[in-house]
Amino acid sequence: MLVTTTSTVDGKQVQEYLGVINAQSIIGANIFKDIFAGLRDVFGGRSKTYEKVLEQAKEDALRELSEKAQALGANGILGVDLDFETIGSGGSMLMVIATGTAVRF
Amino acid sequence: MKSYFGEYQNAQGTGAVESTVLIFDKNLSIGFRNADGSNAMISWLLKDVEVIHAFSSQGTKLTSSKHPGATLTIKGKEAGDFIKEMQAERQKPWHQKSSGKEWIRNGLLLLTLLGGLFLLYLLIVPWLSEKLATKISIKTEKQLGEAAYNAMGLAGQEDTASSYILNEFFQEMDVPTAYDIKITVVNDNMVNAFALPGGRIVVYSALLKEINSYPELAALLSHEFTHVNNKHSTKSIFRKLGSKVFLGLLFGRFGTVTSVVVDHADNLKSLKYSRKLEKEADIDGLALLAKRGIDPNGFEDLFTNLKTAAGGDAMPEFFGSHPDIDKRIAYVKEAGKTIVIKEDEKLKGIFEKLK
Numbered sequence: 001m002l003v004t005t006t007s008t009v010d011g012k013q014v015q016e017y018l019g020v021i022n023a024q025s026i027i028g029a030n031i032f033k034d035i036f037a038g039l040r041d042v043f044g045g046r047s048k049t050y051e052k053v054l055e056q057a058k059e060d061a062l063r064e065l066s067e068k069a070q071a072l073g074a075n076g077i078l079g080v081d082l083d084f085e086t087i088g089s090g091g092s093m094l095m096v097i098a099t100g101t102a103v104r105f
Numbered sequence: 106m107k108s109y110f111g112e113y114q115n116a117q118g119t120g121a122v123e124s125t126v127l128i129f130d131k132n133l134s135i136g137f138r139n140a141d142g143s144n145a146m147i148s149w150l151l152k153d154v155e156v157i158h159a160f161s162s163q164g165t166k167l168t169s170s171k172h173p174g175a176t177l178t179i180k181g182k183e184a185g186d187f188i189k190e191m192q193a194e195r196q197k198p199w200h201q202k203s204s205g206k207e208w209i210r211n212g213l214l215l216l217t218l219l220g221g222l223f224l225l226y227l228l229i230v231p232w233l234s235e236k237l238a239t240k241i242s243i244k245t246e247k248q249l250g251e252a253a254y255n256a257m258g259l260a261g262q263e264d265t266a267s268s269y270i271l272n273e274f275f276q277e278m279d280v281p282t283a284y285d286i287k288i289t290v291v292n293d294n295m296v297n298a299f300a301l302p303g304g305r306i307v308v309y310s311a312l313l314k315e316i317n318s319y320p321e322l323a324a325l326l327s328h329e330f331t332h333v334n335n336k337h338s339t340k341s342i343f344r345k346l347g348s349k350v351f352l353g354l355l356f357g358r359f360g361t362v363t364s365v366v367v368d369h370a371d372n373l374k375s376l377k378y379s380r381k382l383e384k385e386a387d388i389d390g391l392a393l394l395a396k397r398g399i400d401p402n403g404f405e406d407l408f409t410n411l412k413t414a415a416g417g418d419a420m421p422e423f424f425g426s427h428p429d430i431d432k433r434i435a436y437v438k439e440a441g442k443t444i445v446i447k448e449d450e451k452l453k454g455i456f457e458k459l460k
Contacts, residue, residue: 001108001125038354063106066127070136073144075110075125 001066002076003100009076018072018102023064027057028093053094058082061098074102106130109184113137113147116174126179128187131195133167135177147172151192156185226351231378234347238340243283246339247303254289254305264290264310267459271308274319274455275326280393282334288326296411298325300332302339315410319449319456320394320403327390328404335389337382344378383427384436391440399449401441405434 002009029037033049040047061082069077080100087095107128112121113135124137133154135147149169157166159178165185167177179185194200254260267290275288284304291309298308306329316322332338387404394401408430427433 001110001127003108035355042354059106063127063129066106066108067134070125070127070134071144071146073136073138075123075136 001069001074002105003062003066003080004076004078005080007079009078009105012076012105014076014078014103014105016104018069018074018104020099021065021068021072021077021102022097022099023061023068024095024097025057025060025064026087026093026095027053027060028088029053034092054084054096057094057096058098061096065098065100069100069102072102074104076103076105077101078103107184107187109179111135111177111179111184114176114178116172118174121178124177126177126184128184128191130191133188147175151188152195154188154192156188158182158185222355226348226355230347230351231344234343235340237347238336238343241336241339241343243303246336247285249339249342250301250303250305253301254307259289259291259307262292264292267310267313270455270458271322271326274322274452275330277451277455278323278326278393278397280327280330282330284333286330286333298329300329300338302333302336302342304333306330306333312411313459316407317410318403318406319452320400321407321410322403322456322459323394323397323399323452324390324401324403324407327393328386330393331386331389332382335382335385337386341379341382380428384433387433387437388440391437395441395444397449398445398447399452400446401437401444404437404441408434408437 002012008014029050033053036049037047040049062080065077065080077100080098083097083099085095085097087093109126109128111124111126113124114121122137122139124135127134127136128151130151132148132150135149137145139145149167149172153170155168155170157168158164159166162178163181165179165182167179167185167188169175268288271288271290272286275286280286286304286306288306288308290313291307293309294311295309296312296315298306298312300306306326308325308329312325316325391401391404394403412430
């Protein structure tokens with residue numbers, strides 16, 4: 001599966017466009033991560049705990065996107081776009097939306 | 106997750122088809138098109154997969170014990186290494202199913218942790234905040250109190266004549282203190298009085314009207330004075346601040362639901378604390394009356410007057426965070442038994458000026 005943010009791929013001709021697909025992953029850091037991140041907020045510095053959660057959410061969204069593309073018989077996803085949002089009361093949860101076009105080269 | 110291109114050959118051996126391969130933590134998914142153009146997807150569990158490096162083609166050959174005969178060929182060595190890595194990862198102890206015993210142990214550990222946090226919130230944070238509050242200088246307390254007084258905007262409604270008499274009355278009571286006590290009477294129909302940090306005491310005129318004798322006034326002032334002298338307001342502010350900061354750290358910026366629950370619980374806790382301080386103010390105030398030989402019944406009369414002023418059942422604002430009035434009467438009576446009463450003409454004289 002070729003996953004790319006570009007709209008064309010060098011040396012490959014798209015034979016079939018299989019439609020727009022999207023996948024989202026909504027993930028909550030747990031209460032302990034929130035405590036550690038809260039401390040980071042007070043004392044300053046990078047919050048690795050939240051960074052890991054963000055990474056996880058992105059991975060999950062891309063993984064789901066690939067699964068959807070595969071189910072459509074695609075072997076590539078073009079123009080992938082990642083959106084990051086906080087949702088939930090107090091913005092305590094993180095949402096990653098991945099969008100792209102499933103194609104067959 | 107990793108994705109590759111490969112060639113899939115089914116068990117019937119009807120020619121290899123180009124396929125997309127997605128490798129996840131526990132399984133791999135093979136997607137391809139059948140000869141008739143329809144899409145097909147097959148999933149293999151990684152634990153059933155056998156990886157063979159084919160040196161001749163420099164590729165990786167994958168087979169599954171659950172799907173004998175079918176093979177998947179992927180170019181290069183990387184996919185095979187990744188699968189082996191995932192298989193090894195699954196063998197690690199934290200991926201094994203935990204037994205009942207471990208569940209109980211982990212549950213207990215979590216409970217202990219939560220209990221610890223609760224204890225921290227209930228005991229250690231308030232204790233620390235209170236310790237901090239006692240270290241605050243009188244000067245700072247005064248600034249705090251004046252800021253609060255100005256924010257309330259009461260200065261315009263002051264009854265200066267009554268304020269002067271009350272200050273004179275309090276000075277005559279001759280209470281030793283490091284604080285510069287300033288009493289202000291405010292024209293308002295709320296039956297209430299309160300003390301601010303640093304020495305300012307505010308008495309509402311409606312409450313003053315309910316007072317019929319000088320021991321009652323002495324009781325009221327000594328009660329409020331104890332709030333100032335024992336730093337009750339400052340302690341309350343610090344406790345509230347301490348628990349707010351702690352809860353803020355725990356729950357982040359409160360969401361609507363959590364904020365309502367947490368705030369209510371927090372308020373209940375501070376109400377209980379405030380009742381403790383009120384009792385302390387009653388008892389210490391009573392001791393002040395005892396020193397001067399003022400009738401301790403002043404407290405009892407004050408309480409009963411206020412109760413009737415409020416109209417029986419309904420409690421005036423004054424009692425919102427105060428102990429039950431009958432209980433107060435009871436412990437004040439008990440503590441006042443031993444006091445030797447002598448009529449204080451000077452205080453009486455000043456009080457008469459009010460009427």
